[in-house]
Amino acid sequence: MGKKKPRTLISKKTVTEGGGEKNEEKQLEVKQLIPEKQTDVKQLIPEKQLDVAHPTDDPGEDGKKVDSDVPQETVSSTESRKRNIGATRGVCAMHKLHLKxxxxxxxxxxxxxxxxxxxxxxxxxxxxxxxxxxxxxxxxxxxxxxxxxxxxxxxxxxxPHVCSNDSGVHQLANYWLRTHACMEPFILSAHRQLSAMHPIYKLLEPRMRYTLVINAIARQTLISVDGVIESCLTPGCYCMEISASAYKNWRFDLEGLPADLIRRGMAEPDPTKPHGLKLLIEDYPYAADGLLIWDAIESWVSTYMKRYYTESSIICNDKELQAWYTESINVGHAHLRHESWWPKLATPEDLTSVLTPLIWLA
The missing domain is CATH 3.10.450.60 (Nuclear Transport Factor 2; Chain: A,)
Structure with a gap:
């Protein structure tokens, strides 16, 4: 901005000389209201975007700075000037940070x-x-x-910064880790331990058909060093470190939707409510719609189990089934194999509680 000319006020004074009147104009120069040197605020923000008055560098009669756009006589109190100055400094500090x-x-x-x-x-x-x-x-x-x-x-x-970080958490912790990486041991073990005619393999096969192929491609192009994930997501080279950190708190017994909602504080147990849960946030489509799907899966799996496993002894004596579950835990999740939260596999109800989360996630 160019240097502005000083503003002037015109004062008219009437004097009498020889019986006549003469108007004498006297110009009173007013101190320049806008300093010549631009402040950091004006360098950061266009002048029109500032909603606070610019204080001058020249004090008034009481030694306080005055508003540039209002004559000194109209300033009602010292507090209003202090608020303007404080607001300007606050805007300046925040804009410096936001430029970064x-x-x-x-x-x-x-x-x-x-x-x-x-x-x-x-x-x-x-x-x-x-x-x-x-x-x-x-x-x-x-x-x-x-x-x-x-x-x-x-x-x-x-x-947008919030959305970007939320996208990174979703992709790395909720999607890649929970639905792909943590499910992979159960799928590999199913191919190794269950025959193609086993009823559990028949149940799981449509749900796990493409997971291994997707995981293989992901390791080549998505989660590899300088791959798509590291190049596009906010965490960058720390993407896999975030997944590894989230895995430390992973628990299979909390992967089902009802248990997950309770763990995150989004619901609480209530036997009188549908699905046995009371949602703490009514407008929550993921939970409301997801619980309908969860109940359908659980009912279907339970009905399927009763057709093949009418007694607990059948489950305990099914060597393929027990080998599948044992390998999934002891080999696939080896460093978590001693945790007490792993569900048992001794009754039809136990088998339903294991298979329902696998189908829900996979």
Whole structure:
């Protein structure tokens, strides 16, 4: 911006000389309201996007800075000037951080949702975090829903970072790890230990038909070093490290939908409700629709088991079945084989509780 000319006020004064009147105009120069040197705020943001007044570098009569667009006489109190100055400094600090956030690849996010009275979730705060460079570095910033034009684009900038990180968690922990990697040992063991005519193999074969092929292709092109996953997802070279870290908390007995909802705090047991669960968030299509599918799978598997396994002794004496389950745990998940949460395989109910999550996930 070019240098602006000083504003002037015209003061008219009437004097009397020799019985006549003469208007004498006197120009009173007013101090320049906009400093010549541009501040960091103007370098970061177009002037029209600032919703706060720009304070000047020149003090008024009381030693306080005055608003650039309002004459000093109309400023009602010192507090209003302090609010303007504080708001400007706050906007400056946040915009500095957001310029960094715009051009960096990996930003940690935390989001707070509010459960409304109608059972829906409303985001009320997003925290964006960068690695701290020092004790005084501006590494974190909390963004709240917009109230004006400036905060609106800041809110719009924060939301894609949340979606990007959520996509990484979904792909690496919920999808690749739970539905592909953790199911692979059960599928491999089924091909090794169950004959093609075994009723359990017949039940599982349509569900596990393509998983091994997909996993093989994924290791070649998707999750390989510098592959599609590392190139496209936010975690980059840390993608497989995130999957490995999530696997430390993996439990087969909590992979079923009802147990998973309870573990994540989205539902609580309630025998009086459908599916034996009470959803804590009513507007939750994944849970509402998923429980219908889960019940259908569980009912189908239970009916199928009763046709071939009428007694517990049949299950205990089925060598192929026991070999399949033992190898899946002791070989496929070797370092978790001693965990007490593995379901037993001694009754038709036990077999149903093992097969239903496998079909749900695979």
């Amino acid at each position: 956030l715009t051009f960096l690849d990996r930003i940690a996010t935390r989001t707070i949702f509010f459960l409304t009275s109608v059972g829906t979730l409303k985001p009320i705060a997003i925290e964006l975090s960068l690695p701290a460079n020092g004790p005084d570095s501006e590494s974190k910033c909390v963004i709240t829903p917009p109230v004006d034009a400036t905060s609106n684009w800041m809110w719009q900038l924060a939301k």
